[in-house]
Amino acid sequence: MNGPAGNDAPAILVEDLRKSYGERAAVRGLDLAVASGRICGLIGPDGAGKTTTMRIICGLLRPDAGAVHVLGRDSAREPRAVRERLGYMPQRFSLYPDLTVAENLRFFADLFGVPAAERVTREAELMEFSRLGPFRRRRAGQLSGGMKQKLALSCTLIHTPEVLVLDEPTTGVDPVSRREFWRILRELAGRGLALLVSTPYMDEAGLCDDVVLMHEGRSIARGTPDEVAAAFPRRLLEVRGAGLPEALARLAASPRPGVKVHRYGDRLHVVHDDAAQADDVARLLAGAGVELHPVAPGIEDTFVELMAAPAGGEATP
Amino acid sequence: MNRILAVVRKEFLHILRDRRSLAVAVLMPLAMVLIYGAVMDMELRDLKVGVLDLDRSDRSRELVRAMTSSGFIVAAEHLPGREEIEPGFRQGRFLAALVVPRGYGGDLARGEARVQVLVDGADASTAATVANYLQAVVATVNRDLLREAGLAAPFGARTRIWFNPELVSARFVVPGLVALVLMMICALLTSIAITREKETGTLEQILTTPVTPAQVIAGKVLPYVALGALVCTMVLLAGKWVFGVPMAGSWWLLAAYCLLFIVIALALGLLISARSPSLRVAMMAALMVTMLPTMILSGFVFPIASMPGPLQVVCRLLPATHFLVVLRGIMLKGQSWFPLQTAALVVMAAVLLTLAVRSFRLRLE
Numbered sequence: 001m002n003g004p005a006g007n008d009a010p011a012i013l014v015e016d017l018r019k020s021y022g023e024r025a026a027v028r029g030l031d032l033a034v035a036s037g038r039i040c041g042l043i044g045p046d047g048a049g050k051t052t053t054m055r056i057i058c059g060l061l062r063p064d065a066g067a068v069h070v071l072g073r074d075s076a077r078e079p080r081a082v083r084e085r086l087g088y089m090p091q092r093f094s095l096y097p098d099l100t101v102a103e104n105l106r107f108f109a110d111l112f113g114v115p116a117a118e119r120v121t122r123e124a125e126l127m128e129f130s131r132l133g134p135f136r137r138r139r140a141g142q143l144s145g146g147m148k149q150k151l152a153l154s155c156t157l158i159h160t161p162e163v164l165v166l167d168e169p170t171t172g173v174d175p176v177s178r179r180e181f182w183r184i185l186r187e188l189a190g191r192g193l194a195l196l197v198s199t200p201y202m203d204e205a206g207l208c209d210d211v212v213l214m215h216e217g218r219s220i221a222r223g224t225p226d227e228v229a230a231a232f233p234r235r236l237l238e239v240r241g242a243g244l245p246e247a248l249a250r251l252a253a254s255p256r257p258g259v260k261v262h263r264y265g266d267r268l269h270v271v272h273d274d275a276a277q278a279d280d281v282a283r284l285l286a287g288a289g290v291e292l293h294p295v296a297p298g299i300e301d302t303f304v305e306l307m308a309a310p311a312g313g314e315a316t317p
Numbered sequence: 318m319n320r321i322l323a324v325v326r327k328e329f330l331h332i333l334r335d336r337r338s339l340a341v342a343v344l345m346p347l348a349m350v351l352i353y354g355a356v357m358d359m360e361l362r363d364l365k366v367g368v369l370d371l372d373r374s375d376r377s378r379e380l381v382r383a384m385t386s387s388g389f390i391v392a393a394e395h396l397p398g399r400e401e402i403e404p405g406f407r408q409g410r411f412l413a414a415l416v417v418p419r420g421y422g423g424d425l426a427r428g429e430a431r432v433q434v435l436v437d438g439a440d441a442s443t444a445a446t447v448a449n450y451l452q453a454v455v456a457t458v459n460r461d462l463l464r465e466a467g468l469a470a471p472f473g474a475r476t477r478i479w480f481n482p483e484l485v486s487a488r489f490v491v492p493g494l495v496a497l498v499l500m501m502i503c504a505l506l507t508s509i510a511i512t513r514e515k516e517t518g519t520l521e522q523i524l525t526t527p528v529t530p531a532q533v534i535a536g537k538v539l540p541y542v543a544l545g546a547l548v549c550t551m552v553l554l555a556g557k558w559v560f561g562v563p564m565a566g567s568w569w570l571l572a573a574y575c576l577l578f579i580v581i582a583l584a585l586g587l588l589i590s591a592r593s594p595s596l597r598v599a600m601m602a603a604l605m606v607t608m609l610p611t612m613i614l615s616g617f618v619f620p621i622a623s624m625p626g627p628l629q630v631v632c633r634l635l636p637a638t639h640f641l642v643v644l645r646g647i648m649l650k651g652q653s654w655f656p657l658q659t660a661a662l663v664v665m666a667a668v669l670l671t672l673a674v675r676s677f678r679l680r681l682e
Contacts (some may be wrong), residue, residue, distance in 0.1 A: 058525050089527075094522035098334040099327065110323030111526040114396045155522075 009072065011036045011163050011194030012057060017066035019052050025294055026052040028217035029066070036162070036196045039185060041208030042198040043227075043303070044061055050093060053105055054167050057196070058088040075116070084112070085144035087156030091167040094152065097141025101132055104140050104160055109179040112159035119158075126154040130184065146177025154183065162187065166197045170220040171205065182207050202300040213303050220306040225299055232305060239268040243289025250284055262304055269301060320386035320528045324536020328510065339593060342506060346498040350555045353490045365411040369396040374422035380432070382460075384415065384454045386493055407547060412437045413447045425462070488563065491556035492644035493617030495549055496637045497608070499575065502545040504583035504607040505600070506590070510537055511590035512599035530677065538583055545579055562574050563649030574643050576661050581636045582607065591676040611637040636665045 010214040014032035018025070027049040034040040042050050050179040054299065055061040056243055057068055059079025068075040070082045095309040105126065120254040134140045135143065140151055157163065164290040170178045182204070189195055189209070205211045206225050213228065221228045239247055247268065251261050259281060270281055270292075282292055286315075326481050332339055366384070384390055394410065395400060402414050418434035424430035434451045438444045511534070514520045523533055553571075556562035564571075585607055593599035612618060614628070615637035621629055632638050639658040646652035 007382055060521065060524060073356060080529075081528050083525055090521050090525075092518040094518040096327070096331070099330055101332060105325060105326075107327045110326070111320055111523065113527065113530045115320065147597075159526075191632065 008264055010223075011071055012040075012165075012196055013067075013069045014057065015067045017053065017056060017068060018064045019049075019056060019061065022063055025217055027056075027063075030214070030217065030219055032219070034163075036194045037188050037189055037192050038209040038223065039197060039207070040195075041205050041211040043202065043205050043211055043215060043260075044198075045200060045213035047216075048214040049245045051133040051159065051167055052213055054165050054196065054198060057165055058086060059083060060088075062135045069092040085161055086163045086165060087159070087161035088165045089152050089167060089169055091101070092169065094139045095148070095154070095155060098139060100137050100139055101143070104138045104155055105149060107154040114159055122158060122269060124300075126157060127284070129187075130154050139201070141247055144177075145173050146180065149177070149181060149316060153181075157188075162193060164193050164195045166195065168198050168200065170199065170201070178204075196294045202298070202303065205299045208247050211299065213306065215298070215303075216306050221302055228302055229297055229299050232275050232302045234271050234276070234305065236295050236297050236301060237270040237272065237281060238293050239285065239290050240266065240293075241288075241290035247285050247290045250288060251281075254284065256280060256284075260308075264300070265278070269295075271305065281298055297302070319537045320532045321539070324523075324528070324533055325539050328537050328540040331510070331546065338506075341447060342502055342544065343548055344549070345553055346455045346494060346501075346552050349497070350491060350494055350552050351559065353494065364390045366390050366447075366451075367394055367396050367402060367405045367411040367414040369399060369402065369414060369416045370419050371419040372421040376422035376425050380417060380421075380455075380458055381415070383458045384451070384549070390450060390454070396576065405434075405439050412440075412443060412524045413451060415451065423476070447609060462546050469589075486624070487650060488556075488560070489645070490617075491552065491560070492554050492641055492648055495575070496558075496578065496615060496617065496640050497546050497553055498548050499578055499609050500582050500585075500607045500611045500637065502548060503541055503579050504586040505603040506544070507538055507541045507583055507586035508590040508593070508599045508603045509596065510541070511587065514597050515590070516596050534587065534677065538587075542579055545582075546575070549575060561650065565649055566647035566653055570653055571644070571647050574640065574647070574662075577666060578636065578640045581666045582661065582670055584666065584673045587673035590670060591673065610635050614638070615641050619643060633661075636662060 001280060008042070009073040012034040013029055017027050017030040017032075018117070019027045030038070030049070032042075032053070037072065042053065043057070044050055054062065056063050056071060056073055060076040062076050065121050071085055071086075075082045098108070099107065105123050106119070106304070108301065109123070116296050120130065127136065130153065131155065132147060132150055135147065136181060140148065141150060141244065153166070153169065156166075170181055173181065185195055185197065186207075196202075199205070205228075208225060211224065211225055211228055212219045213222075221231055244266070245259075247312055248261070248263065251268075262269045272278055272281065286305070331344070340626075349599065368381055370381065388673065394405075396405065396414070402416075405411055405414065405460075414435040418424075418431065418433070421430050421432065432455065434455075436444045436448050436451075446629070466608070482637065511520075514523075524530065557564065586603065589606065590599055591604045593602055610631075614624075614632045615620075615635055617637070621632045621638065624632065639661045643655045643658045643662075646655060
């Protein structure tokens with residue numbers, strides 16, 4: 001896998017990646033592949049190792065073990081060669097608030113060594129694309145959250161990278177801007193870029209082509225969003241209605257073996273294995289003012305179920 | 318090279334956008350030259366002295382006249398009696414009192430005259446100066462009397478002060494301000510600029526581009542070298558035009574030593590920013606490590622020779638101490654050979670630069 005990337009080789013290839021900070025293991029044996037033209041979602045809670053993985057892919061951190069290749073180049077050995085073809089957007093808004101939109105773009109173009117003529121056309125293109133054109137002369141610090149993210153994205157796109165690594169780009173952004181941002185990401189994938197996007201939002205998982213669920217430094221599930229949802233090994237009952245607190249209290253008062261209850265806002269998901277258990281729960285909740293329906297599991301259900309299960313395959317204390 | 322220029326360009330934009338900090342960096346040193354130059358005048362003029370002449374003879378009037386004709390002392394008032402001395406001190410009407418006892422003229426003829434000098438010790442340094450003036454006056458009168466009697470004074474010292482004959486403090490202060498300004502801009506501002514970039518996460522963002530850490534640092538540091546050189550020139554010119562601070566030696570030599578000192582200050586700034594977890598810590602550290610010692614322990618304001626032994630050792634470890642010796646030597650004496658100071662400064666620059674580069678590498682990984 002060390003040779004130059006062929007047409008079918010993944011743009012990002014991570015094999016058995018490991019990284020510890022002193023005693024604490026951040027990534028423990030992660031495998032990952034992102035193909036050109038696809039959006040791969042790296043999904044997991046804070047502390048799952050998403051940021052560490054991304055920093056290693058960008059060559060900012062050295063891995064303890066494992067291999068990371070971007071477009072056929074080793075990120076640890078040739079970080080600069082990798083960076084010339086990769087765009088990375090860290091989690092925090094990291095542009096200069098006292099510089100204008102145009103000045104920020106210009107700075108990154110210069111750092112990437114974009115020739116002046118190309119810079120001008122590229123900048124016009126990005127302004128059009130991100131709809132930041134009318135704000136060229138505005139200081140970055142005075143932009144709204146969504147516009148800041150679009151500017152940060154534009155800065156990472158100024159050198160026409162082939163691979164884009166975005167660390168939680170929509171965290172703290174309003175829903176309308178989030179949708180707009182994902183529209184832009186989809187457009188970029190359509191142009192053939194490989195995108196690795198991390199997010200703590202399960203609803204964004206459905207917007208990806210592939211997802212990797214990450215927990216405690218490992219991937220616990222991978223595939224298309226549908227495949228991951230279908231990987232849910234058990235059955236699900238959804239409980240809704242005005243009597244939700246009453247239902248929750250009854251379920252808590254008499255726990256059933258093998259039955260788990262998760263609360264998602266205005267509904268409960270009751271995880272079980274067979275019809276007998278479902279009938280048992282239905283009897284328990286009769287008259288509590290709730291409705292019960294069997295539902296198809298989503299990614300979030302899979303995630304919660306797999307997170308709670310002992311990690312398969314590898315030895316854990 | 319283009320990447321360094323890109324960082325330089327961006328850094329200049331930061332400096333120009335932050336008008337307030339720029340104003341402080343440029344105006345504060347100038348204000349300091351003007352204020353220190355004017356205020357730190359060590360001379361006292363028109364001192365008010367109360368005179369209690371109990372003798373009222375020609376001889377006693379002669380003494381009072383000798384005292385007031387020096388220009389430094391004006392007799393504030395002739396006191397009617399001893400009981401007036403204390404209220405005079407308390408009300409601040411005079412800082413010293415001269416008491417000429419009854420029979421002074423007669424005693425003088427017999428060669429055993431005495432006068433009393435009382436000094437307000439509340440302000441110790443003024444008191445010492447006043448006492449010195451008054452003793453000098455008495456000595457002068459003594460010498461004149463001896464000459465009158467046809468006798469030569471057995472012993473006398475004539476003091477001449479070289480290089481700064483009028484002891485103008487501006488000449489002494491301006492070199493110190495140069496050191497202070499360079500420390501402030503090159504160490505304090507640089508460490509703030511780098512730590513800020515670390516804290517806001519932009520450093521991480523920049524390092525994902527093909528730029529190397531060394532290029533980033535070079536680009537960030539160069540604008541501050543330029544700013545430091547500019548302000549430093551302004552301070553020197555202000556000293557020359559406003560206070561007539563001389564330039565006895567070579568401007569080029571001066572510039573060369575300033576550059577050496579700038580390297581030291583930058584290394585300190587880098588070291589501080591590499592070791593500081595936050596902007597606040599960096600600012601405090603820069604103030605404690607660079608500005609305060611430069612002001613207090615370098616011989617800028619307080620003479621090192623008058624400090625206790627262990628503190629003198631600390632003073633010798635400060636780059637500013639050696640830099641000041643060189644600056645004053647070049648500007649006031651036209652000196653051009655400083656083997657000891659040069660060695661000390663070069664060693665300090667080498668050590669600090671090595672430390673700074675090493676700790677920066679560690680932190681960026």
